[in-house]
Structure formats: C-alpha cells, structure tokens
Amino acid sequence: MPLQNDFYTPEGQGAYELISIGRFELEEGGVIEDLRLAVATYGTLNEDKSNAICIPTWFSGTHATWEQVYIGSGRALDPDKYFIAVINQIGNGLSTSPHNTEDPSIAMSKFPHVRIGDDVRAQEQLLREHFGIERLALVVGGSMGAQQTYEWAVRFPDKVLRAAPIAGTAQNLPHDFLYTQTLMDAITSDPAWNGGEYAANTDVAAGLRRHADIWAVMGLTTDFWKTEFWRDIPPLVEGLGWETFEEFQQNFTALIFGMMDPNALLSMGWKWQRGDVARNTNGDLAAALGSITAKTFVMPIEQDMFFPPRDCIPEQEMIPGAELRMLHSIAGHFGLFGFEPSYTAEVDAALSDLLAIEV
Amino acid sequence: MPLQNDFYTPEGQGAYELISIGRFELEEGGVIEDLRLAVATYGTLNEDKSNAICIPTWFSGTHATWEQVYIGSGRALDPDKYFIAVINQIGNGLSTSPHNTEDPSIAMSKFPHVRIGDDVRAQEQLLREHFGIERLALVVGGSMGAQQTYEWAVRFPDKVLRAAPIAGTAQNLPHDFLYTQTLMDAITSDPAWNGGEYAANTDVAAGLRRHADIWAVMGLTTDFWKTEFWRDIPPLVEGLGWETFEEFQQNFTALIFGMMDPNALLSMGWKWQRGDVARNTNGDLAAALGSITAKTFVMPIEQDMFFPPRDCIPEQEMIPGAELRMLHSIAGHFGLFGFEPSYTAEVDAALSDLLAIEV
Incomplete structure (x- = not known):
C-alpha cells in the first residue's frame, strides 16, 4: 500500500497530471509495469506542434519551482507562446516512485534502479504518444535536469532543436559521485531507514536532517552564509522564519528535505x-557530445561547488557550436531556486537568445 | 582506564615528549587537573632563545606531517637554524584527550569543552615554563593551526614576532561551522558511538567512515578527483594502494581517519x-586583528573549499602591514599534506621571506 506523503500532492506542489505510459523496461534490467509520469503543462500546443518545450526535473525537485520561478507571461519560458511540459523524473515522489507505487513488486526497497536514459526515453515516449510531439523547440533543465537535457540531445538529435543544460554535466565526475554518496549515506545510516522499509518518511527524520545539512554546506556557498543572504529569503511556511543561520538551516533546508521521501x-x-x-x-564522451545537433547553451552557475564551470566548460567545448552562458548566484548551486532577480534575468536573457536562434 | 590506540603512539606519529603543565582551567569552565601536551622539537634553542618557532596542529593532525612535509635542513623551517616546537593541540589524541586521560572525571564523554584560546594559553605557558621561551620568531600553522596562530598573535602581541596562518581564518564563519557539524554528526549518528562511551575506536567504524567520506568531498577538490591526481600519491600502508578513486577513498581518507579516536x-x-x-x-574582529603587531603573511590555498581566499583576504586587510601569499594545490585544503613539490616550494619561499624580515 502506498505511503501517504502530502508533500507530493497537487496541494503541496501545484497541479499536475499523472500520465501512464504502460509497461516500461529499465536499462538496468528492472521493469515498471505501469509507469506513470507526473506532468505539469503550461500554455497551448500549436497546430504544427512546433512550440513544445520539455523540462526535466532536478534531484528532490518537482515542477513547482519551474512554475514559480522560471515560467511566466513575458518570460523566456512564456506559456503564451510555448507549450511547456515539466515532466517529473521517475522516482521523484510524484512520478512512479518507491513510496507511491501500488505495485508491491517494486514498492519501497524493491524499487528498481533507474537511469537518466530511462527518464529521457520515458519522456520522449510520453510526449510522442500522449501529445503527438515529435520535435522540441527546447529542452532545458537544471542539475539532474541538465543531465537529462544532455541525454535528450545525444539520444534524440533529430528531436531536440535547442538545449539548455543549467548547472549540471553530461558526464558525472568522481567528486560528484562521492558527494552524492555522502547524501545517500546520511539517510541509509539512520537505523529507522531500515533497508528502505519504513512506515512513514518522518520515521527517518534524523537521516533526512543529516542529508539536508550536507546540502546546506555544498548547495549553498560560504558567501551565502557569510553575508547572511538568507535574511532576504521569505519563509517557506508562514510564521516559521529565521533570525539566525541555524534557524534558517532548520526552517529552510532541513524543513523542506525533511518532508521528502527517503x-x-x-x-x-x-x-x-x-x-x-x-x-x-561506448564511453567516448567526445563522440557523444560531438553528435549533438541541437543549438546548445551551456549554463553553469559560477559559484557552484559540485557542478563548477571548470567541469562544464570542457563539455561545452566538445559540442558543435555550443555557447557558454555563465550564470551567477551567491547561493551557488541552490541559485537554481531563483533567490535573486539578477539570476532569473540572466536565465531569461540566455533562454530568450537561444529560442530566437533559427535552427 | 585509557583506551589503547596505536595511531597515537610514537611508533605511529614519530617521537614526541609528553610535557605536563599541571592543573589547567579552561575558558568554558572545565578543568584538566594534569594537562599534558605532546611536543615534538627539532633543532636547538640558542642562548638568547631568539630562534624559537611554534607550530600548533590542525584538526585530526599531529606533528608528524610537519616533520615529514615542512621541516628540514635547507628548508624555511630549518632545524639547523631554528628551535621548532610542534605542539599537538589539546584533545588531538596525543596531548591530553578523551581516550587517553587517566583522570576518570574527564574521560571519554566527560571531556570538557576546549577553546582555541585554551590551546594558545597552554602553549605559551609550556614554552615559557619548560623552555624559558618568551618570544617566538614565528608562529605558523595550517587550518585549525591557523586559528591558533591568529590567536597567538592577538593574545600575545609582545611574544609573536611573525605569524603565518595557512589555510584558515581568525574568525570562523557560518559555512565552516555547518561544515564541521556535518563531520561531527557523521560520527555521533553512529549508534556505536554511544554518547562517547565506546570500548574501542573501531567500534565506531561506520561513523568514522562517513566522517572521512565527507572530508573526501570538501577536503579534496573536483579537479583533484577529475584528474586522478591520487595516482601520484604513495600508499599510506605498503601494499595497500589504489587503482580507482573508490579504492583511494577506501585506502587513503577512510583508512587514516578510521584509525583516529571519535x-x-x-x-x-x-x-x-x-x-x-x-x-x-568583545566581538570586534577589526579591533582584534588591528591589534596584531607580528609581521603576518596570510596564506590561503586558492582552491580551498571551506577556508577560501575570499574569507581569508578580508582578515588580512584588517591586520596592519599583513601581506597575502597565495598558495596553490589541486588538492584544495588537503594541499596541506604537501602532495605537490610546487606547493611546498611556495610555502618555503613565503616562510623564508617572512623569516628574513627584520622585526
């Protein structure tokens, strides 16, 4: 029986539709008999279906941040012009995930390993079968969404006209692997995680807290904390603000990650x-990136501590015609949350330029 | 009864002397009835006692790295010219520490809180009472050793002629506080830590491993891992090398931190x-740093992820006459281990210049 977790409801995340694409075979060998993707769309698909934008989601993220921070009338991601589909990644808590599946053979600890390539294949199938979309004006995503954006551009070169990977790499690097492992170990080391068989996400509160605390160190920068930038961030929950950095950590990073499913x-x-x-x-990164035909803007965040520009730029240089559009946020990787108008303005300018390029 | 831990023996760390300075009252209110500091000295104190150098140690560190990497004939820290005392910080496993004290009132979980100021007062007392040293030609330390170096210069301006804080700050910043907390939580979340009352450090292997794994992410940089710099590092234990980054993590960072006392x-x-x-x-950083009379070289490591130059330079600018000498290591903070001849050459050049300045 699925676990109840209100964080992942439309009330928690904003409206979305669950669309089944049926039986789905995963690259690692597992099968999801009824793969449902949580999709939020904005705008109207035009007649020749040429105005579609696909946005895959990041680690722990959903369509909500895209809706709140990046999409809007008069913005680059303008629902008055484009049909924008934000597709929640498999396992993110909204799409088919360990805690919400009704299939006991893949529930909780039995959930099969999923690959970035699985997400992109599922998204392609969904857009084609459900919406009749064969070409995308743009794929844009941040962090793990950038991983999926690169995968889209490599795997479906005929379908992706433009690509904008933000704050992520096409090939994950060892430091990033080790960093992610510390996040995972923070959770699995909690005895209440119990090999994945807990009764409620809140049972694993201690592990989720440690997980969030590591994010606070790597997702946010020394300057973010030093300048007390958090004073300018509105509370997530009314009345639950912060006067000290410890309170911000408690009521922002720990609060939000604490609502999620381990x-x-x-x-x-x-x-x-x-x-x-x-x-x-076959392991040839230059060949993979060299095969990209989408017009690509590579968009790292300058202050990012685990997807730093020095890891993104060498990839950009392997993509024919790709351009670098550096973003800036004192928050580092968590700049993705759009704390600063200057950051969202940079993103909008870059995406507007990219969408204006004839391809 | 003290716990046995061979890591902290002279066989494990190189020779040192345990010197008692007697009853020691701590700033936080605790008392160590018989404070013993582990001191390793190199060279000979001259007649007018003007050639003394004091080196406080970093987190998890001992005198060993200073002996192996920084001190040597013909080097800036030359035992043929100077009397060099590396004083292990209180609680580091060699000096009086939770696991090695014979006083049950402060053993293990009962060990009192110690401040940077306690270490510096204890070091001053030891150098004065035991060696008759009233002035130091130089205080130099890395990381927590830099914290102590700054404390020396502020607290004993008449005694410190020159100061060289490497890869550390005078005032700890929130990000660093949060980072350190993740290291500590990795240990205390291990049920075997048992509130500090374990029978052997190896009982806490899982927590020590997680602690080490977080160090591998923040102590070493993305470039260190990406370039596989670890291939050039000799094994810590003969025959226990590495062919993959996971093996390096296992046999270097996890191995060494796993030997330590939680x-x-x-x-x-x-x-x-x-x-x-x-x-x-009274909380006035500018007043504290402005009071420093030692000739000071502030020496951050450019790639350091938690004591970055942008946190060190504002402090340097508050110290009268202080100069910035930037160090470089692809390893980031762990550049302190002296993996690169270019790094040790930069340190030697800076310290030689500093020691050559008449004060």
Missing part, C-alpha cells in the same frame, strides 16, 4: 551518480 | 567551530 531521494541519488551520455557511445 | 575528533570539531579572535575584543 527512498525517492535514494533512487534519484543513485541515478544522479551515474549520469553519463557516453553510455551511448 | 571523541578526539569531536573535541577538536567543537573547538574548530568556535575559533574566533574577536572573543578577545
């Missing part, structure tokens, strides 16, 4: 660690 | 989090 985070973490477009080209 | 690491971690020279000036 097995969902672990499923995504395993996937994140192994993102690698070179799996499509 | 309570020692926690004692140092608590101290590290609260390092702050402004405690001497």
